[in-house]
Amino acid sequence: MPIKISQLFDSGAIDVVQATDPRQIDLKLRKDSSADIHQWFHFRLQGARGQACTIRFLNAGQATYPKGFEGYQVAASYDTENWFRVPTSFDGQVMTVNHTPELDSIYYAYFEPYTWERHLRLLGEVAENPIARVHDIGTTVDGRDMNLVVVGNPKAEKKIWVIARQHPGETMAEWFVEGMMDALLDNSNPVSRKLLQRAVFYIVPNMNPDGSVRGNLRTNAAGANLNREWMTPSPERSPEVLCVKNKIHETGVDMFFDIHGDEALPYNFVAGSEMLEDFTPERLAAQNAFIERYMAASPDFQNVYGYAASKYNEELLTLASKYIGHTFKCLSLTLEMPFKDNANLPDPYVGWNGARSAALGAAMLQPILQSLDD
Amino acid sequence: MPIKISQLFDSGAIDVVQATDPRQIDLKLRKDSSADIHQWFHFRLQGARGQACTIRFLNAGQATYPKGFEGYQVAASYDTENWFRVPTSFDGQVMTVNHTPELDSIYYAYFEPYTWERHLRLLGEVAENPIARVHDIGTTVDGRDMNLVVVGNPKAEKKIWVIARQHPGETMAEWFVEGMMDALLDNSNPVSRKLLQRAVFYIVPNMNPDGSVRGNLRTNAAGANLNREWMTPSPERSPEVLCVKNKIHETGVDMFFDIHGDEALPYNFVAGSEMLEDFTPERLAAQNAFIERYMAASPDFQNVYGYAASKYNEELLTLASKYIGHTFKCLSLTLEMPFKDNANLPDPYVGWNGARSAALGAAMLQPILQSLDD
Amino acid sequence: MPIKISQLFDSGAIDVVQATDPRQIDLKLRKDSSADIHQWFHFRLQGARGQACTIRFLNAGQATYPKGFEGYQVAASYDTENWFRVPTSFDGQVMTVNHTPELDSIYYAYFEPYTWERHLRLLGEVAENPIARVHDIGTTVDGRDMNLVVVGNPKAEKKIWVIARQHPGETMAEWFVEGMMDALLDNSNPVSRKLLQRAVFYIVPNMNPDGSVRGNLRTNAAGANLNREWMTPSPERSPEVLCVKNKIHETGVDMFFDIHGDEALPYNFVAGSEMLEDFTPERLAAQNAFIERYMAASPDFQNVYGYAASKYNEELLTLASKYIGHTFKCLSLTLEMPFKDNANLPDPYVGWNGARSAALGAAMLQPILQSLDD
Amino acid sequence: MPIKISQLFDSGAIDVVQATDPRQIDLKLRKDSSADIHQWFHFRLQGARGQACTIRFLNAGQATYPKGFEGYQVAASYDTENWFRVPTSFDGQVMTVNHTPELDSIYYAYFEPYTWERHLRLLGEVAENPIARVHDIGTTVDGRDMNLVVVGNPKAEKKIWVIARQHPGETMAEWFVEGMMDALLDNSNPVSRKLLQRAVFYIVPNMNPDGSVRGNLRTNAAGANLNREWMTPSPERSPEVLCVKNKIHETGVDMFFDIHGDEALPYNFVAGSEMLEDFTPERLAAQNAFIERYMAASPDFQNVYGYAASKYNEELLTLASKYIGHTFKCLSLTLEMPFKDNANLPDPYVGWNGARSAALGAAMLQPILQSLDD
Numbered sequence A, B, C, D: 001m002p003i004k005i006s007q008l009f010d011s012g013a014i015d016v017v018q019a020t021d022p023r024q025i026d027l028k029l030r031k032d033s034s035a036d037i038h039q040w041f042h043f044r045l046q047g048a049r050g051q052a053c054t055i056r057f058l059n060a061g062q063a064t065y066p067k068g069f070e071g072y073q074v075a076a077s078y079d080t081e082n083w084f085r086v087p088t089s090f091d092g093q094v095m096t097v098n099h100t101p102e103l104d105s106i107y108y109a110y111f112e113p114y115t116w117e118r119h120l121r122l123l124g125e126v127a128e129n130p131i132a133r134v135h136d137i138g139t140t141v142d143g144r145d146m147n148l149v150v151v152g153n154p155k156a157e158k159k160i161w162v163i164a165r166q167h168p169g170e171t172m173a174e175w176f177v178e179g180m181m182d183a184l185l186d187n188s189n190p191v192s193r194k195l196l197q198r199a200v201f202y203i204v205p206n207m208n209p210d211g212s213v214r215g216n217l218r219t220n221a222a223g224a225n226l227n228r229e230w231m232t233p234s235p236e237r238s239p240e241v242l243c244v245k246n247k248i249h250e251t252g253v254d255m256f257f258d259i260h261g262d263e264a265l266p267y268n269f270v271a272g273s274e275m276l277e278d279f280t281p282e283r284l285a286a287q288n289a290f291i292e293r294y295m296a297a298s299p300d301f302q303n304v305y306g307y308a309a310s311k312y313n314e315e316l317l318t319l320a321s322k323y324i325g326h327t328f329k330c331l332s333l334t335l336e337m338p339f340k341d342n343a344n345l346p347d348p349y350v351g352w353n354g355a356r357s358a359a360l361g362a363a364m365l366q367p368i369l370q371s372l373d374d
């Protein structure tokens, strides 16, 4: 039986150079649908059961984040449900997987995928909970629904906004939100019950549905990086941001979290708003307090490694969390999870994955509660 | 909040004429992607919670099977998992649904959908069972994988072939196959254990992946009705049939079942091969015995209502079950399930649905076992 | 760590002769609580992880059914949920198990147990189904509840009675009933839906609660073999039979099934009422038809092996199925499942077990439906 | 159908004065099997479906903790799995439930029970995890197994001991331990993963198996209050304490938690060791830090309400946590959960229950991790 590589399913993405001999499968990272970004991949390999495969990603060195492949292990699954990591190396140019599939069919991906169908199923389950609502707030470039989940009483004193997956290939962001919403809707969770006495959550589980389905890493169907569109979102180029931004202005916001994945750094961390011009010592204290509290809630979270503090410039306000922090003077954070693993608490078998992202999402409710009056 | 109708998900299909006032939502059945077939629909309605909606399908009278809407009730779901029927009427021209959604978001469909993602998940689960294999046997027009599930020992004496969903909108066919495969892989099922001592099953759960995802009723991405392609399938127009036909010729076949749904008749039944020129009394007896045994195994199956016996003509051999019956002189049946309900045993709440189709699929193992030596 | 054998839990039963050296664990079958019956055992072994154990049942040759240990394999479980068989031999006097437990704690039993807690949980689930009722009809010698499950409309034309586990160590009987009730309450099961249009089921899942909890094979807390009490049940000695017998006389009965396990025969079969004096050819035909239909429904059922036809005598009417057959002139059968395995379709890993008993119970609905008008 | 009250199942306990008319069901709290303690009850009521029942506990005023019935609501369940609270009043003498059961059979209990069978099932599941072991460490007065669960590497630097249910009617204690163990064995939980790098957990899920099955509130089969036996446990009177105490002396201990329920106080809290003679300021600081950290981890935990600090006396060392704190100079706490509800975060539908106890148990891992170096 010959081997075969295919990709026509949710978030499938790869270019095949040659795939005849399992010992020399040569692939190329495909670019985002309308932008010159190369990083995400997701494909199925069939017919290689029991054969020692060598899978090479020839243009890994030209990827958007080549550092993302240093110390990185490819994710794999036989059943689309259980994902594990496979031996991977990177010489600065070519990334190579050496793996012997145990079954006829196996999937390989940059990270454990989160499909559009799972997204719709999640919304359906959430909507059946009496304390939650699912609202339509707009339509993507391709025509998909932009949904907003509201948990709690909209008249509550504090408005917490959480948005995820502006960069669609950062699927850990939607796993994070699923974990957070599960915890929020758990009647036995005292943090959630306490929170919902005073706060309402506005949650956008997927900011970039088109890019998600298309298998893009960073852009929507129009080629826009949504996290550079917050100053002047347009109906043509970034309707996904436009509708969410409008809704935030309508409801107001007391805390804002934009959930992401980082290709290079093997840690969980946040990027704050300290570079904003009118950032006060009080806000810095609140931001630092939140970070300390999050570290207490989850040993998977840390503040040693992260982004170097960027200098303020006008362009910075095109980013969601800077825009919100600037406009609403509230706690506003970009949260980053690794594509690789948390180097402080590594799990070589699964790496960082969906379940751990969900646990980190659930854990964030604790610092939110503790920071409610900051 | 305004109402909204959307359809950009697996098998989504509808044309919106107007959808502003929930009391007058006017829609049109959309045609298959490359063929003049109007029947399948699947869409999401948002923003109508608690409002008495009147949804009209203006061109139902011009559908491919207008009789399919007589006595038919539309299927609906809040969560994409649990489906029920809603009050529906048809005046010969317009089909009208009167329904008050209880939640913000609701899906309506011609029949309980079976998604491509569920298909891939099913293959993944099956492949993890040591007595099953999942093989790639070809590629669709759009580029999706044609997968063949093999359950049992390929060297077994009897080869049983089951194919489903040549007509992609007949989703009950894949539910049927899922139920049959679950039973076949159940260690506690004595029918399956007995069968697998002597027989191997070759199963194609989805003959028409492209049409399934596109939301077609009857055709593939090239506009072909696959069940008219069995004499001369081509790589361009019907690669889905070509690869399966080739494989059947390679393995041989002792019983063949082609699983379908029927738009008009509210019954489960089979169409046989009695019109074939060389059909012998022995084969007729075997066919009738199979039907009797199936009725004994499932009261949802019957032989009173069905298709009038067609006269033989050359063109008939373009149909899968006739082609196989003619070529291999074996039991070869087209099985039809209702889109409506089984009028002999109706369940007004769910109508005919996925779970009942699965039960009918599981039940078919019994007559197969009993007919093994016919 | 020393090894230890214990038995103080539901149906625990064993006498320890010596249990110091895992290579020589000597046990004796304990007698029923108030009767001279030796056969059932159920105990826990701790501390033998990774050690090759030799477990001897010294008095197996003096058991009530020594033939029960010929060709028999002991059942074992690490978690009380998943049971498998372990290598067992019998020399006519001593039964010996050679097994190396993989974990610190393991249970061994004569057959996969069915606990009183599971019984109560089953009743709780059933009661929540709108088409079922759970009635109290009496109290055992020890003071446990005798519960009757009624499925369907009590005014239905046909009354089907199913009682199980008169002999409490025959736990397969309650697994059988659980499987049958699950099928009966499954909305997607056409056999059940058809049946419930015309029939009501009266089911006693456990006729002998005290013996079950006490770990008896055949008797209740008063030492009575309930299947010899049907002529003259008494409140002191057999209140379990008395209340059920009264209820049957109150409702009437059209078909009666008494579910059992047989120690010696490695087959599923029924014992009928053909020895009754007024048994007519019509009833014999009906009985034989039922048997044929059951064989069609389940290859685990057969009619080659079974009990030799007993001659009629007065004492025979002390047996449930004979008493009912004699009194109500209806189809009345004792159904027997093996403690060993079905030799026609063996599964060396699990032997005959709970899941297979449940499947046989579910399958019985088909011959019941087909025999409704006999 | 007459009504009936029964109690012959795990932890069943009640005395019936009269139970003929559902409008006047008169009961008495039964005493512990060998001690003059009246408080726990658990019984089944049948035959009262749809009838407004008045259930009076005539001797509630003479209970061991009559204050336990002030502001208390009785727990109820139809299926032994889902428990809710029913309207209950207490006039200082008689406690009265007014409730109309919706189904034929209903259970009422002092608190959501945790059965011996669930205990054994839990041990079975835990044992199948490669990082856990289940050891036998002794035998109760009646002959049940005393099991110790060890999670993590016994050579780890820190030894954490958690024991539960010395008072068997305080079933929340075992729910707590189940939740804590589930979290500890969850691969996605970073607190657990971090903890197990440095600590090993020794857990006794049930210190008093005999009292649990017998339906006692506070004592074992010999009538001993195990939490007064830690100075001089004896094989005859308190073998349960003896074996655990010996094991603790064998392994050493760095933190000790004894899990309880409190009848009167509607709060979660701990009682510490500050009255011990050699209690240092450092230990007090550590104890207070632990409490603060636990409050941060769970809003269901608090330190405002609790027991007044007791004065030290010799007898105090008969209590587990005092004995351990005195002997090992480590953090040693008695944790108390309410039978009623947490008045700071009440849930009138379920009150304090199994799921919330489990959540509190899972949450305790966080302060343990944070206090590891105190």
Ligand SMILES: [Ca+2]
Pocket (backbone or CB within 6 Å): A167, A170, A260, A261, A262
């Ligand atoms: Ca990002």
Ligand SMILES: [Ca+2]
Pocket (backbone or CB within 6 Å): B167, B170, B260, B261, B262
């Ligand atoms: Ca068709």
Ligand SMILES: [Ca+2]
Pocket (backbone or CB within 6 Å): C167, C170, C260, C261, C262
């Ligand atoms: Ca028997």
Ligand SMILES: [Ca+2]
Pocket (backbone or CB within 6 Å): D167, D170, D260, D261, D262
């Ligand atoms: Ca206590």
